[in-house]
Amino acid sequence: MSSLRLLLSAFRLALVSVRKSGVRSLLTALGILIGVAAVTIVVALGEGATRAVQGTIDSMGENAFTVTPRSVARSGARGQRVPPLTEADAAALTEAPTVRHAAPLLSSLTQVSYRENNTAAEIYGTSLAFFDIRAWKVDDGALWSPEADSIGGSVCVIGRTLVQELFDGGDPVGQLLRIGRATLRVVGTLEPKGRSPFGQDQDNVILVPLATMRAKFYPTAPGQIHRVLLSADPEARPARVTEEITQILRQRHRLPDGVENDFRVRSQEEFRAMQQQVFGVLEVLLLSIATISLLVGGIGVMNIMLVSVAERTREIGIRMAIGARELDILLQFLLEAVLLCLLGGLAGALLAALAVGGFGQLTGWDMRVSWRALTVALATSSGIGVLFGFLPARRAAALDPIQALGRE
Structure with a gap:
């Protein structure tokens, strides 16, 4: 057989x-x-x-980096607070040969309402460079003007979730939103991005000029920011970009040799x-x-x-x-x-x-x-x-x- x-x-x-x-x-x-x-x-x-x-991670942008403050020990003190990042730091980082864009960022949670509708949302104060770094596109309307980017203005761009919850899917462009104690005009809406893997609704956001954020929602010390977002040349090696960022910030923060960085640089490759x-x-x-x-x-x-x-x-x-x-x-x-x-x-x-x-x-x-x-x-x-x-x-x-x- x-x-x-x-x-x-x-x-x-x-x-x-x-x-x-x-x-x-x-x-x-x-x-x-x-x-x-x-x-x-x-x-x-x-x-x-x-x-x-x-x-x-890909939505962070092409060859993107994030810089955040970091507490370090100095003179025997542990966990000592260190000077935060500043807008001037973000501006200086654009001088790095491999860096294309740098955007300062302040963020907070806030209440937002339109007529009888009310909800909570994440609000970002940043510059127009943010949209280039993250490749966030406007679905309707436009971004704020370069003038508002420099000196601030009562304008904002909102995500798709807020369009649904506050305007029932209608056109919000030109409408006035009550955000915290301030009133801002909607100049644009963002293309939908969905939820992050950790359940965060990436469309439940409000973006405003950094000067507006500091003046109306998050008063801080002059120039203080939470983090810097950057995008580098696609051909640049992450290690080289990180080295350039580190050199510039160590010089600006006057860190002597032997003292560890008071900031942290993270690349997309590191997140991956x-x-x-x-x-x-x-x-x-x-x-x-x-x-x-x-x-x-x-x-x-x-x-x-x-x-x-x-x-x-x-x-x-x-x-x-x-x-x-x-x-x-x-x-x-x-x-x-x-x-x-x-x-x-x-x-x-x-x-x-x-x-x-x-x-x-x-x-x-x-x-x-x-x-x-x-x-x-x-x-x-x-x-x-x-x-x-x-x-x-x-x-x-x-x-x-x-x-x-x-x-x-």
Whole structure:
């Protein structure tokens, strides 16, 4: 008998056996179903979260950098406050050979209302360079003028969420908003950007000129800002850009040699590396937990198959008496275990697809069960079938035909 015919014959017998013990087969496959669903969901969530975070990092702009203040120890004091970043720092950074744009930024939460509608939103005080760095586009209206960018003005640009909540989707351009204790005119609306991977609504924002922010919403020491956003030449290496930024700020802050920086420079590449590290550790942890459930399901399959071998001892003896070889018996029971695990794996993958789709609808993430996740699920379930089905199959194949026929 050829190898193919042998496999087909063993598969046919395994399929008949699985169908005959329907309830037992379903219960046996249930453990594999849960384990495979867990593995598939973990893989799909990891891929979806990675795509979402990557999209957020890309939305920072092309070859973008962020500079923030940082407390350091000086003269034996720990956690001592240090001079914050200033608008002059941001202006000086544009002199770096590799830097294209630099935007100072102040941010805060505020209440905003239009007539009877009221909500909370994030407000950013910045310059027009911000829109070039982040590649944020105006959907309707326009940005504020260069004059307002320099000296301030009672104008603002708002995100899509505020258009929906305050204006019920109508045209807000030219309308007056009550923001905190100030009144500003809407000059433009932004293209929608959706939610960040951490659930933050990126469209629930108000942008105003930095001078307006400082005068009306966030009075600070002269020139003080929270951070600087920068974009560098696409061809520039992140390490070189970081070095140029560091040299300029250390000179401006008069930091002597041996004193650590009182600021932190972060690049897109650094954010990507952090994201990969965090999600890598998280995925390994969750996969380990899911693998335990798969192993428990595999042990359940092995136990049920051992019981099946004991119950079908006489049947095995009859097959051997009429010419079945040890290999035939081994393949039959091994394929039976693999078939049970595959059925559980397919059902688990379907359940995972439904769960992942529902989670994607709730979070707004791009969630889907990829071919990679399906391949992992089916390969894992088949491997579990072979691993935990071999012992029962080997025990069945090793039965003595005469003793097996004597069993009741």
